Amino acid sequence: MTAPGTSKAAHSDVAPKKKKGPGALATAYLVIYNVVMTAGWLVIAVGLVRAYLARGSYHGLYYSIEKPLKNWYSFIPIYVRLLSRVSGIVPSSVVLTGFQVMSRVFLTWAVTHSVREVQSEDSVLLFVTAWTVTEIIRYSFYTFSLLNHLPYLIKWARYTFFIVLYPMGVTGELLTIYAALPYVQKTGLYSVTLPNKYNFSFDYYTFLILIMISYIPLFPQLYFHMIRQRKKVLGHVEDYSKVE
Amino acid sequence: MKQQTFLFKGLSRRRVEILDAKTKDKLCFLDKVEPNATIGEIKSMFHKSHPQWYPARQSIRLDPKGKSLKDEDVLQHLPVGTTATFYFRDLGAQISWVTVFLTEYTGPLVIYLMFYFRVPFIYAPKYDFTTSKHWVVHLACMCHSFHYVKRLLETLFVHRFSHGTMPLRNIFKNCTYYWGFAAWMAYYINHPLYTPPIYGEQQIRLALIIFLFCQIGNFSIHIALRNLRPPGSKTRKIPYPTKNPFTWIFLLVSCPNYTYEVLGSWLGFTVMTQCLPVAFFTLVGFIQMTVWAKGKHRSYLKEFRDYPPLRSPILPFIL
Numbered sequence: 086m087t088a089p090g091t092s093k094a095a096h097s098d099v100a101p102k103k104k105k106g107p108g109a110l111a112t113a114y115l116v117i118y119n120v121v122m123t124a125g126w127l128v129i130a131v132g133l134v135r136a137y138l139a140r141g142s143y144h145g146l147y148y149s150i151e152k153p154l155k156n157w158y159s160f161i162p163i164y165v166r167l168l169s170r171v172s173g174i175v176p177s178s179v180v181l182t183g184f185q186v187m188s189r190v191f192l193t194w195a196v197t198h199s200v201r202e203v204q205s206e207d208s209v210l211l212f213v214t215a216w217t218v219t220e221i222i223r224y225s226f227y228t229f230s231l232l233n234h235l236p237y238l239i240k241w242a243r244y245t246f247f248i249v250l251y252p253m254g255v256t257g258e259l260l261t262i263y264a265a266l267p268y269v270q271k272t273g274l275y276s277v278t279l280p281n282k283y284n285f286s287f288d289y290y291t292f293l294i295l296i297m298i299s300y301i302p303l304f305p306q307l308y309f310h311m312i313r314q315r316k317k318v319l320g321h322v323e324d325y326s327k328v329e
Numbered sequence: 330m331k332q333q334t335f336l337f338k339g340l341s342r343r344r345v346e347i348l349d350a351k352t353k354d355k356l357c358f359l360d361k362v363e364p365n366a367t368i369g370e371i372k373s374m375f376h377k378s379h380p381q382w383y384p385a386r387q388s389i390r391l392d393p394k395g396k397s398l399k400d401e402d403v404l405q406h407l408p409v410g411t412t413a414t415f416y417f418r419d420l421g422a423q424i425s426w427v428t429v430f431l432t433e434y435t436g437p438l439v440i441y442l443m444f445y446f447r448v449p450f451i452y453a454p455k456y457d458f459t460t461s462k463h464w465v466v467h468l469a470c471m472c473h474s475f476h477y478v479k480r481l482l483e484t485l486f487v488h489r490f491s492h493g494t495m496p497l498r499n500i501f502k503n504c505t506y507y508w509g510f511a512a513w514m515a516y517y518i519n520h521p522l523y524t525p526p527i528y529g530e531q532q533i534r535l536a537l538i539i540f541l542f543c544q545i546g547n548f549s550i551h552i553a554l555r556n557l558r559p560p561g562s563k564t565r566k567i568p569y570p571t572k573n574p575f576t577w578i579f580l581l582v583s584c585p586n587y588t589y590e591v592l593g594s595w596l597g598f599t600v601m602t603q604c605l606p607v608a609f610f611t612l613v614g615f616i617q618m619t620v621w622a623k624g625k626h627r628s629y630l631k632e633f634r635d636y637p638p639l640r641s642p643i644l645p646f647i648l
Contacts, residue, residue, distance in 0.1 A: 280522040285605035 123224040147209045200265040211257030215250045244315040350393040350416040369400035385494040388418040423494035430484040433503045437511030438477040444515035445470045510610045526603040536601035543593020549575035550586040581645035583626040587618040
């Protein structure tokens with residue numbers, strides 16, 4: 086589950102820690118990474134808008150941004166974050182960052198790419214849009230934070246937009262997985278049946294259903310965590326301005 | 330006269346105050362505590378004033394963020410004045426190691442047998458209460474059951490535990506792991522569509538030998554470790570090879586009980602059943618035991634200056 090702008094990972098993955106900031110070289114590296122990612126997601130956003138204007142409808146917009154989404158924006162974050170962690174530049178929560186990236190890769194490759202029939206579903210557009218807007222805000226947030234010139238608007242956007250974007254993205258993801266179910270069952274995609282010499286079986290259909298069920302405990306936790314973060318980050322600023 | 334009073338300071342009764350490690354609130358004040366009182370005794374006294382915190386769930390330390398003091402530590406040997414200030418942290422509900430072990434090992438034993446006897450609602454109704462036609466399936470059941478019965482008996486009669494208790498939530502975590510994996514493995518091995526090992530009898534025989542060899546090995550290590558420690562004590566000593574050849578592996582490895590468990594018992598079981606879930610269980614167990622072995626190895630090195638340098642944590646020379 087991706088949850089735009091969400092998760093504890095969102096704060097800790099490539100943002101500098103307050104206590105021990107990265108050195109100059111590391112900062113430069115992180116700034117470049119975040120600028121590239123912001124630009125990348127902007128490309129997707131622009132691609133979506135242009136395709137919409139050209140076609141006049143929002144059906145099938147997935148195809149216009151399929152390549153950048155799959156090839157660039159699933160794997161680049163994985164490699165870069167892995168590199169960051171291995172080189173020790175950014176101490177991040179391995180589990181949560183990994184979780185978020187893996188869930189996004191899962192949706193992109195194991196569901197949308199693998200089951201051709203769902204690619205024209207509107208639900209795909211729903212989560213792609215949610216991810217796009219979130220990521221543009223998030224990576225700009227990191228970029229500006231690293232440069233110590235964070236406009237309040239960006240901070241506000243990062244901690245406010247998720248209120249709508251997160252449920253939007255989750256809805257899109259769940260609907261997409263749900264749409265994929267009949268095709269997975271019919272074709273036995275990624276499934277292994279008995280008998281076989283390894284005495285193992287795997288039912289991808291059931292697996293997808295379990296994934297969908299897992300959203301029930303996980304979504305509220307991440308969502309309310311972000312709400313608490315919002316109170317913490319934006320809350321005292323509002324109090325301060327009240328005092329003024 | 331005054332000098333004599335000074336010398337006898339060590340014999341005078343102390344005062345102990347216990348503060349909450351987080352809030353620094355004064356929780357308890359003990360008057361007239363003997364200087365040779367142990368932390369364990371102080372915990373009992375604290376328990377009297379706060380009955381909800383039995384001694385096993387108390388962590389008493391000198392510093393709010395410091396390490397817990399041991400029950401055996403004596404008051405007058407600690408760096409405190411005539412009024413000792415301790416900080417308390419609640420470790421949460423505790424459960425005894427013995428209880429946890431018994432529960433987590435009984436589960437797999439029972440669960441596997443349920444699959445073996447093909448209890449209803451697991452496989453298709455026409456298979457209910459039938460038995461597999463492959464003799465390796467019967468053998469596997471015997472080995473699996475033997476393994477867990479051995480573990481239960483060792484828990485009751487062999488192991489000498491350093492800690493009495495562990496946090497309560499561990500029992501849920503551990504049982505989920507053991508019971509879950511047992512069910513997953515048992516499902517495939519006892520399945521009506523189970524495929525026996527490719528190399529047939531040879532493969533099964535070899536696997537059985539490895540399995541039995543390592544069961545004996547693992548048991549020998551448990552006995553050797555038990556004999557290092559007199560009953561009711563918590564002493565720690567370096568384990569050495571004994572007359573039993575199965576313990577000679579101590580020359581090369583710090584935690585041979587884990588070595589035998591993984592390399593032998595579970596690898597043997599995997600080869601015997603040729604079942605991917607078993608391989609997976611063996612792998613996960615191996616990773617976990619390697620983590621434990623490394624930790625144990627590190628604490629041996631820290632505690633004993635003369636620790637044999639040739640030893641590796643779990644795999645000779647490798648890991």
